Amino acid sequence: MKERAAERNEIDENVSIDLRLNKYIANTGLCSRRAADKLIEEGRVKVNGKINTEMGTKVTLNDKVVVDGNLLSTGERFYVLINKPRNVICTTKDEKGRNAIVDLLPAKFQHLYPVGRLDRNTTGVILMTNDGVLTQNLLHPTKKIKKIYKAKIATRLTQFELDKLVSGIELEDGMCSFDKIVELHEDNEFRYGIEIHSGKNRVIRRMFEAINNEVVKLDRVMFHTFDKKGVQKGMWRELTDKELKGLDVYLRTKK
Numbered sequence: 001m002k003e004r005a006a007e008r009n010e011i012d013e014n015v016s017i018d019l020r021l022n023k024y025i026a027n028t029g030l031c032s033r034r035a036a037d038k039l040i041e042e043g044r045v046k047v048n049g050k051i052n053t054e055m056g057t058k059v060t061l062n063d064k065v066v067v068d069g070n071l072l073s074t075g076e077r078f079y080v081l082i083n084k085p086r087n088v089i090c091t092t093k094d095e096k097g098r099n100a101i102v103d104l105l106p107a108k109f110q111h112l113y114p115v116g117r118l119d120r121n122t123t124g125v126i127l128m129t130n131d132g133v134l135t136q137n138l139l140h141p142t143k144k145i146k147k148i149y150k151a152k153i154a155t156r157l158t159q160f161e162l163d164k165l166v167s168g169i170e171l172e173d174g175m176c177s178f179d180k181i182v183e184l185h186e187d188n189e190f191r192y193g194i195e196i197h198s199g200k201n202r203v204i205r206r207m208f209e210a211i212n213n214e215v216v217k218l219d220r221v222m223f224h225t226f227d228k229k230g231v232q233k234g235m236w237r238e239l240t241d242k243e244l245k246g247l248d249v250y251l252r253t254k255k
Contacts, residue, residue: 021045021057024065028072030132044068070113073130079239079247080109080128083231090117090126101126104234115139116223119202124149124220125228128236137250138224144197146179148222149204154214156190157183161211169210176203 019027025036025045036045043051046066047059059065065072069092084090088099092113098120102110105128112128115135129135138145157165168177180195194204205215221227225246231237239247 019059021047021052021059021065022055024059024063025067025072028130028132030067030072031136039067071111072132073111077131078109078112078129079131079134079244080105080112080236081226081228081231081239082126082128082236083228083233084118084123084126085233086121086123089120090114101128105236109236116199117201118220119205122218122220123233125223125226126220127223127226134247134250139199141199143250145199145224146222147196147220147224149194149196150184150219150221151192151194151204151208151215152217153190153192153208154216157181157192157213161213164211165207169207171200171203171206171210173200176200176207178207 021040022033022036025031025039026033030036031039037055039045040053040055040057043053044067045052046064047057048064071092082101082104084101084104088101088104090101092100092102092110101114102112105112109128112130113135115127115129115138118124118126127138137143162181162183165178165181168175176198178194178196180193182193184191184193196204204218208215226239226243
């Protein structure tokens with residue numbers, strides 16, 4: 001797997017010791033140089049712990065460059081799947097001292113950042129990486145990456161409500177809909193399987209709230225082609241060579 005990860009490292013190994021900050025950011029695969037300039041201008045970039053808004057700043061590979069709280073790396077790419085438990089925040093650190101998702105990983109992976117977010121009370125599959133190209137592609141709306149959830153809700157849905165959740169509900173940030181929703185007859189609880197590609201914040205919980213219902217438990221059982229089989233809550237594993245091969249199309253192009 002290390003060999004496949006190395007193949008994905010598109011960093012120019014012949015760059016000089018001193019790099020312009022925008023080139024350093026672009027070299028990590030996070031975004032283009034022009035987009036990096038915008039990040040710098042907006043004060044979203046820190047160099048060695050200090051916000052940097054100077055376009056011409058030079059850095060070395062030994063400097064710590066952080067964008068939106070995520071430490072960037074121009075080294076080897078890593079890809080890790082976590083089965084997130086409840087009461088864990090999907091961030092690299094939390095100012096309130098709550099458990100962060102990187103705390104579930106060993107030290108060598110604690111510079112990774114999550115591909116997307118699960119809210120604090122939602123459990124399940126989340127991918128962690130330091131590959132900016134992959135992250136951009138998997139999160140871009142045009143890719144329509146499939147996500148499957150299992151939801152336990154407060155009251156049983158009527159057929160009208162099931163149809164409405166698929167046809168679309170107007171939320172404060174626009175129309176949202178499930179791709180599919182089916183009732184799961186696993187026990188006496190009201191459980192539903194949901195397929196969705198929207199990445200909007202708390203969209204499933206908000207859609208149920210819009211029809212005067214409530215999500216009691218929410219678990220993401222699949223993200224793209226990744227599931228949590230064999231991974232206990234709070235545990236992790238690296239992606240296999242086969243899984244990395246399946247991501248090739250998302251690693252070659254940037255949006």
